[in-house]
Amino acid sequence: MARIAGVSTATVSRSLSAPSVVAQDTRSRVESAIAQTGYIANSAAQMLRRQEARTVLVAVPDLGNTFFSELISGMEAVARQSGVAVLVADVPRDPSAGKRLVEVLNAGRADGALLLHGAMLPGKGGQWTAVTVCEELSRPTPNTTHVGIDNTAAAREATEHLVERGHRRIVHLAGPANTILTRQRKAGYEVAMRQAGLKATYASGDFSTASGFTAAKAMAQGELPDAVFCANDEMALGLLNGFAAHGVRVPDAVSVIGFDDIAAAPWSHPTLSTVHQPRREMGSLAMERLLSELQGDAPAERIVLPHRVVPRQSVANR
Amino acid sequence: MARIAGVSTATVSRSLSAPSVVAQDTRSRVESAIAQTGYIANSAAQMLRRQEARTVLVAVPDLGNTFFSELISGMEAVARQSGVAVLVADVPRDPSAGKRLVEVLNAGRADGALLLHGAMLPGKGGQWTAVTVCEELSRPTPNTTHVGIDNTAAAREATEHLVERGHRRIVHLAGPANTILTRQRKAGYEVAMRQAGLKATYASGDFSTASGFTAAKAMAQGELPDAVFCANDEMALGLLNGFAAHGVRVPDAVSVIGFDDIAAAPWSHPTLSTVHQPRREMGSLAMERLLSELQGDAPAERIVLPHRVVPRQSVANR
């Protein structure tokens, strides 16, 4: 390659990474040699020499949850623009998972991580940089940046939305117990209920469509509440279908509001009222922050993005 | 690290990669030094020296489509067991995408690729190994392994399922024009219709829930067919909701059958009849094949896995 262009490997390297220091005609000779041979620098050698991978690890608790895809796509867009690669790991919510992530970081395969996951921590040392997205770490860690919305406030507003429309017996279909999202959204719900002088009541799910469907069945067979606030949209859609399957009309008999505003929410029947999170922006912002922290600028920070209650058909006026 | 254990780096390397050639007590000294320091081999150096990345690239056309998540999870499970990392790239169906993949491969960042994508080809040379999954390459390439089901036969059976139950005016809600999946499923539908002496009729979608919803609206406002065969489940679910929104009862007024059997299919209302693909097995098998082809064994092959029509509530007897 260098021989074809008649220059040293150093010059090839320079014409790729700092074209301005190479003389015009030398550079063009190098360029044509590259075009001719299809040369691409070996990334292992680059990583080794530079001591950085120019790669970011994105840890997702569940790739199957459509909420994440747009987040990831926002991340990728930013990364690509900065010439940084993205390593996506589907990391189930189990304890051994954190260890695997740490290994990836310590092996130098990635320079930092984006965690869509409150469960696993940077371990003890935490020498590398991580940014948490949506779901903060369970123990607050002051020197880790977080990007997300105010889940508690959003949950409160969703509940208030129901209260304002005349609903009284409002059930919260909560998420799995081990995540902080569940706690925050539950807390917001409780605040709103207390303020309205209403009694908090719970059903439990695991963020899956199936668990929403099942919850609907239980409610349809017992006493129906006025409304249900679901901790995420997948469950809300399951609930909608479950109610339909048991002849319970939404929103006539019961109102439903979700959380996330996933792509399918406007296309359900009835269309799903929910809380919108700016997914794409969260993704791109989180990546931008991580990249600048890796560069050394930017101190750790807690970034709160705006959310918004989106009224659709699944909530009625009583 | 090597100094703490009092041995050379060569011995450390050997006790990790070939423990049997290292003496018992030396090995245990090395092991305790590793435990003490938390040493993890630098992967860039390993890649460089070994001339392989022990990494596989998985190219997905759309991470948002839940059909892929279980596939990927099957792939990851196999890869992890073999100590191979997985690089997931969300590669939209655009022409420039292929180039980026080739770069990753040529830079030595990955040894081979799993393509869930018929669109982009291994380029001209094709010196590295790729396995296509579900969606075969548009131009048949004899020396590339493919893992998938027989889409044409499956589509034919889905259509026959409708015919057998007395439906006559059966519309096919097709996928986007540029993918081979669309062509194959359309072809299967056509065969079944021709054999039954029925006239093929089409609606067009793009695999998204939204396009299914929209299609339902159009049908509800025109003349309703007896049944609709959707090219995938996301559209079928959108169609179900769209019909519900327009007061069209499924399956009483019109039957619907989908394709893929995604996780949400059993939890819709009515529950969705569809064609099941063994996603997890497809993923793990594809990964196994790719890995053994990378090892040099295993010739290229076309592997067809069994599919199965799953009758649920969305198809009625007429």
Add this chain to the structure above:
DNA sequence: ACTGCGGATGTAAAGGATTACATTTTCCGA
């Protein structure tokens, strides 16, 4: 004409793990 400087390029030393080959140690049998 010589010094000095800036611009362009080459030289060679990292970077960390692997592995062929060399060396040392161990152990057995004669």
Add this chain to the structure above:
DNA sequence: TCGGAAAATGTAATCCTTTACATCCGCAGT
């Protein structure tokens, strides 16, 4: 006790880029 094979370990080259430093060239200033 010694030779020699086998076992264990060390030495050093290698993988490919990057980059500090050395070199070389031409040109301007004195």
